[in-house]
Each structure stands twice: as C-alpha cells, then as structure tokens.
Amino acid sequence: xxxYTDKVKEHFFHPHNVGxxxxxxxxxxxxxxxxxxxxKLTFKLDENGKxxxxxxxxxxxxxxxxTSSVLTDMLKGLSIExxxxxxxxxxxxYLGGLPEQKMHCSVMGRxxxxxxxxxxxxxxxxxxxxxxxxxxxxxxxxENEIERVIRExxxxxxxxxxxxxxxxxxxxxxxxxxxxxxxKIQGDKAGLITETPPRWAGxxxxxxxxKLIQQTINEQIRPALRAHGGNIELIDVEGDKVxxxxxxxxxxxxxxxxxxxxxVEAKLREFVSNDLFVEEDKDSAQQPHxxxx
Amino acid sequence: MxxxxxxxxxTTKVADEVLExxxxxxxxxxxxxxxxxxxxxxxxxxxxxxxxxxxxxxxCEPSEIIFTSCGTESDNSAIKGTLAAALxxxxxxxxxxxxxxxxxxxxxxxxxxxxxxxxxxxxxxNLDLAQLEEQIDDDTDxxxxxxxxxxxxxxxxxxxxxxxxxxxxxxxxxxxxxxxGKIPLNLAKSNIDLLSxxxxxxxxxxxxxxxxxxxxxxxxxxxxxxxxEAGKRAGTENVPGIIGLGKACELAAKxxxxxxxxxxxxxxKLENAILxxxxxxxxxxxxxxxxxxTTNLSFEYIEGEAILLMLDKFxxxxxxxxxxxxxxxEPSHVLRAMGVPFTAAHGSIRFSLSRYNTExxxxxxxxxxxxxxxxxxxxxxxxxx
Numbered sequence: 001x002x003x004y005t006d007k008v009k010e011h012f013f014h015p016h017n018v019g020x021x022x023x024x025x026x027x028x029x030x031x032x033x034x035x036x037x038x039x040k041l042t043f044k045l046d047e048n049g050k051x052x053x054x055x056x057x058x059x060x061x062x063x064x065x066x067t068s069s070v071l072t073d074m075l076k077g078l079s080i081e082x083x084x085x086x087x088x089x090x091x092x093x094y095l096g097g098l099p100e101q102k103m104h105c106s107v108m109g110r111x112x113x114x115x116x117x118x119x120x121x122x123x124x125x126x127x128x129x130x131x132x133x134x135x136x137x138x139x140x141x142x143e144n145e146i147e148r149v150i151r152e153x154x155x156x157x158x159x160x161x162x163x164x165x166x167x168x169x170x171x172x173x174x175x176x177x178x179x180x181x182x183x184k185i186q187g188d189k190a191g192l193i194t195e196t197p198p199r200w201a202g203x204x205x206x207x208x209x210x211k212l213i214q215q216t217i218n219e220q221i222r223p224a225l226r227a228h229g230g231n232i233e234l235i236d237v238e239g240d241k242v243x244x245x246x247x248x249x250x251x252x253x254x255x256x257x258x259x260x261x262x263x264v265e266a267k268l269r270e271f272v273s274n275d276l277f278v279e280e281d282k283d284s285a286q287q288p289h290x291x292x293x
Numbered sequence: 294m295x296x297x298x299x300x301x302x303x304t305t306k307v308a309d310e311v312l313e314x315x316x317x318x319x320x321x322x323x324x325x326x327x328x329x330x331x332x333x334x335x336x337x338x339x340x341x342x343x344x345x346x347x348x349x350x351x352x353c354e355p356s357e358i359i360f361t362s363c364g365t366e367s368d369n370s371a372i373k374g375t376l377a378a379a380l381x382x383x384x385x386x387x388x389x390x391x392x393x394x395x396x397x398x399x400x401x402x403x404x405x406x407x408x409x410x411x412x413x414x415x416x417x418x419n420l421d422l423a424q425l426e427e428q429i430d431d432d433t434d435x436x437x438x439x440x441x442x443x444x445x446x447x448x449x450x451x452x453x454x455x456x457x458x459x460x461x462x463x464x465x466x467x468x469x470x471x472x473x474g475k476i477p478l479n480l481a482k483s484n485i486d487l488l489s490x491x492x493x494x495x496x497x498x499x500x501x502x503x504x505x506x507x508x509x510x511x512x513x514x515x516x517x518x519x520x521x522e523a524g525k526r527a528g529t530e531n532v533p534g535i536i537g538l539g540k541a542c543e544l545a546a547k548x549x550x551x552x553x554x555x556x557x558x559x560x561x562k563l564e565n566a567i568l569x570x571x572x573x574x575x576x577x578x579x580x581x582x583x584x585x586x587t588t589n590l591s592f593e594y595i596e597g598e599a600i601l602l603m604l605d606k607f608x609x610x611x612x613x614x615x616x617x618x619x620x621x622x623e624p625s626h627v628l629r630a631m632g633v634p635f636t637a638a639h640g641s642i643r644f645s646l647s648r649y650n651t652e653x654x655x656x657x658x659x660x661x662x663x664x665x666x667x668x669x670x671x672x673x674x675x676x677x678x
Binding site for chain 1: 403404405406408594595596597598599602603606615616617622623624635636639671672673674675
C-alpha cells in the first residue's frame, strides 16, 4: 500500500475545484487513458490579469487527483507569470511529499499548467503538443521533458527519471538513451552511478568469451528485441563465429532498416571483442518475418 | 470499523480449526522431526499425517508430496528441477498469463539458452490449445501452465493439456495455487507430473507450500542440504506450517462442494448487482469457466487505485490490475494478454471471496460500489456528456 501523507488523502477524498470552467481563458489537457492518468485544467482571469478561478478533471490514482486538487488551489490569485514559475517540486512539497514512484503525478500537474498557459498566451488556439524528439515510445516522453525533470529535481538515475515522468517504464528499450541524457546534464555526478560494461582488450578464455557473449545478448540486445515482439537465442560459438537464431515477430521492429545480424554483430563487437562475426542459424533464417528478407 | 475481506486470492484467514491444531507445536511439541529421541520423533508422525491429508485432497500417494516454504518455491523447484534433470532438451512452453512465480522464472531461462514459448489466450482468457499442439515438439522438456488464473479466475483445461503433453513425452507442471481447495482433484487419474500449491491460499498459515511430484518424475532438488523430505527438499521442516496445511486440506476436502456453492452464490450476487448498478462496467474473463470465488470487473473512465482507496475507506478489501497499484507503470499482464483495452485494464477491480464472507458483507459492498464509481466519474475528464 502506498504511504500517502494526510494532505494527499484529504485532497483525494475531498478534492477542491472539480469541474470545467465555461469560457475559460486557458485550457490544458495532458495524459491519456492509455497512460493511466490524464488531467484537464481550466482557468479564468480577473480584470487585473490574476487567476480568479481554476478547475480540474482528472482520471488517475489518488495522488493524481490530489495533485490536481492542490494545483488549482495554488493557482488562485496568481498572475500568469507567477503561475508559470510553479514547478512539479512545488506541487509535491505542498502535499507534504509524494511516494517516489508517484512523482510523475506532480509532473503531470505542472505539464497541464504549462499547457494551459501556452493555450492562454496563444489566445485559446494552441493545444498542447509534444516538442522535441520522442525518447520513450511507450509513454511518448520527449527529450525536452526528460531533460527538464532531471534539472528541476536533480535526478541521477534512470529509475528516478521513470518515477518522475514515466520515461523508461515500459519496454525499457530507451534506458541507454536516458542514461546518456542524465550524463549530459549531470556530468560527473552521473558518472558515479552509471555502469558501463567492461570492454575487454585482453585475451579471454573460451569460457569467459561465451559467458560474455551470452551476457551481452541478455542485457544489451534481447530487451530491445523483446520490446518489439521479437527475440534472440544464442545457438553456438565456434571460435569467433557467433551463431544466433531470431524468434518471434520482428516485422514491425523499428530497427528494420538494419539487418538484425549487423545490429547484433555491432553490439557484440562493442562489448566483447572486435573479432567476432555473427551468423544466423539455418533453421531460424527460413522462418518468415525475418529481417534478412 | 469492520473489515470486509474480499481479497482471498491474495491470501486467506487461517481457519480457527487450523490454528487450534498447530498451537501445541510452538512451545510444547517443538522437537525436530529428524531427531532420534521420542520427543522429536513423535513430530515426524504428525508430519506423516499431514502428508496424508494433503494427498487425500489431491488424490495421490503421500510419498508424492514434498513440503516447501511457499507456492513460489514449489514453482521454482518444479521448473528448474525438471530442466536440470534433462540437459538434452532446450524448449519450455508456458502462457502469457502465468503468475510471476512462473513467468519470471521462464523468462530468465531465455538468458540461459532455453527457447521459451508463451501461449496466447483469447478475449475471455481461455487458452489456445491448437497453439500448444503446434508448438510442442521433441525438443520440449517442460510445459508449465497454471490451473486457474489468480486475476480472473479463468480455469484452463488442465487434464486435456496434460494428455497432450504426455503424448509428446514432455514433463507437465501446473501452478495450482488458486485451484487447490476450490476444484476437486484426482491426480492418480490425470497425467499431471508436477503440481504446486500454497498453504495460505486455503486457510493454512503463510510460509508453507507443497509440490506434488508424480512417482517416477525426474527432479533435481532445488534446496540442497540435509535428508529431509526423502532428500528431495532439504531444510528443517516448518512443523506448525505443515501440520496447518494438512488440517486445511482436510477441511477443504470435507467441505469443498458445499462451500463452493455458498461462495458462488455470494460472488454472483455481488457481480450481478454491480454490473446492473454501474453503467460502463464489464466483466473480465469467461463468465462460465472460472473459479467460484473470483470476479474481475472493469469500470470505464476511472482508475483502479482510486477505487481501491475509496473501498478501503469503507473497510472493504479488494485488489486491482491497474498500473498504479503495482508500482510499475503498466496495467496487469493478464488483462493485456486478453486484449482488454488499456482504458478498462486501468479501471479493473478483483473481488475474491471465501467461505468466511457473509451475505451482509456483499449487500454492504453492493450499496457502496455505485456511489464510489459515481464520485470518481464526476472527477474524470473522459466521461461522455
């Protein structure tokens, strides 16, 4: 069971400002049914340009509802400029904190606010759009968003990034990219916690080499294939020849522009030894939905 | 506030009769059954009786029962022990809807050079037997398929599956943690080779389970050490747990039919009333072919964790397949395998009953449920106007 603060529970059981404002000055809609939470925020300004009223409608868990409720409370009486400075941390602090895995609810609140302000500034025409390159395809999270939660919350691990904006919480195929973004922003601080696999310059015994090949396939290659409904199996190793078989449906794989063989070979050379080359198992090559065709 | 416990697929209350039975084994009869003195030796007789009680419920020989620490250990032992005993075969078949105690183990096997096939289920959660027949081949060492699903209660045709597997010469294991005590079994007449069960799902204490191993099935021990359990599972016996499991099995064998009728009546009443009083609500899983105690309902436009907390406020315990309750970000793998839309999976609630539930509890929940659903739908941006 989640350890929610009394404030979270209070706002969940008795939320404030539920509903939609008619003819609002700003509307922000973020999230979706598929993602498991969504928030529609509306606000109205008074004659002095301060937020007179704010309302919400939320689909989601207790912390998503509580976050929306306090956000609307916080907004009242603020100017647009003041409102724009609210961060997800402010929202979470107002609630007396959120469980680490629920921090993404506070980020959703801030995103909805941002979208509503954007909508207001464009005169009610602009709808929220994703900006920048999408890194996490499972939850549609962009590079910009990931960079922002890292900066605002001083995050240093992939797990934290997942807790704060969901990126990396689905198939896990983007973990490598998220690590790189963390490293870019946090520099040395991140260097302490990211694990880079050892690169083997020296000689390996046959047993060590086979183990390392299996480990590389397990950790570096299979997760990405699995995410797209495929799979790989290590059949045998003969000297520097690595024989693998591809399984499952790879037809919709985003990696379709490469041959799978090349991809596997590149990874194995990076992590094990430059001399390795990959061959596909004969039985596997005859199966349909294979990238060789 | 009184607790209304509708989460019996998670764990159950220890039966009063079971508690009475195990009480002396903490402070009075605390001997080690392996000891040579009478004080310890008398305990091994008690364990023998418990073994007979479990065997009676399953319809097998007492010598075919190994006591373990939980259902998960039984599953691990069955899967890893079978594969370790036959190194020449490299394929394992399971399903997409297994409990993590099986699914995680199987997925890890891929990292050790095994081919793992996960069979699909249809919209109602029923298994595709044609796919099993198509996939099972001479390289298949083990097929592991659950008896009844913990989330939806859907029952798989285990005897039929066991026959198919036997014909191909593979080993068949079933995780029957949710089925034992609810579905009558006669393992002597079936082709099941290995079967897992867990004590705390049938009113025995937590920390005890059992694995049925058909005579002649090759299995490498998972726990190594002393000679306990005829060398098949080392470690000093959990004496109170084992005796409690024996008693719980005896009670289940005696009352299975009567209890199932009562529980089914309550479950159906609860389910029908909620389906009638809450619009945009659907049942997940095959209405006919499932355990008598389980119902899994989806409420559109609202989220499961929020429903659970509202229920909790009224003292009602249930569970959900929503992403938010698991700590992961994705909803139940079982509901997704069944093709339940994300929208409905996020709003799913499971009620699982037991013989200790009353009609009054059901009526109380029937009264509260539509209020909770309405309250949350008022907050939701997705309810059509």
